[in-house]
Amino acid sequence: VQLQASGGGLVQAGGSLRLACAASGASGRTISNNALAWFRQAPGKERQFVAGISWNGGTSNYDDSVKGRFTISRDRAKNTVYLQMNSLKPEDTAVYYCAVSRSSTVTSRLEYYLRWGQGTLVTVSS
DSSP states (O other): OEEEEEOOEEEETTOOEEEEEEEEOSTTOOSTTSOEEEEEEOTTSOOEEEEEEOTTSSOEEEOTTTTTTEEEEEEGGGTEEEEEEOSOOGGGOEEEEEEEESSSSOOOOGGGEEEEOOOEEEEEEO
């Protein structure tokens, strides 16, 4: 399975962006039974969990730093996960990565994620 992330860019503080990550791969292989997540990595910092969603979309978790501002969702039919980011802050600046978990339930633990997208850069100016 390959993941292609898109939607990053430059935005002013207070603005919004919507990231998307589409999965593709061998026929019959989908991510519909896997939890999905977004992580981010700022320069000089470790990769950080941002948001995750369970296999059926019934459960979602967020890092405290983005609660109330970001919303994760998925379209199982399209094998795509989204991250709607509102009220962006300069500290949200990072490369954002989508990832597929080996589990169907949400976890923030990095080691559970088997497949990673190439990353999309989000830059928030003050």
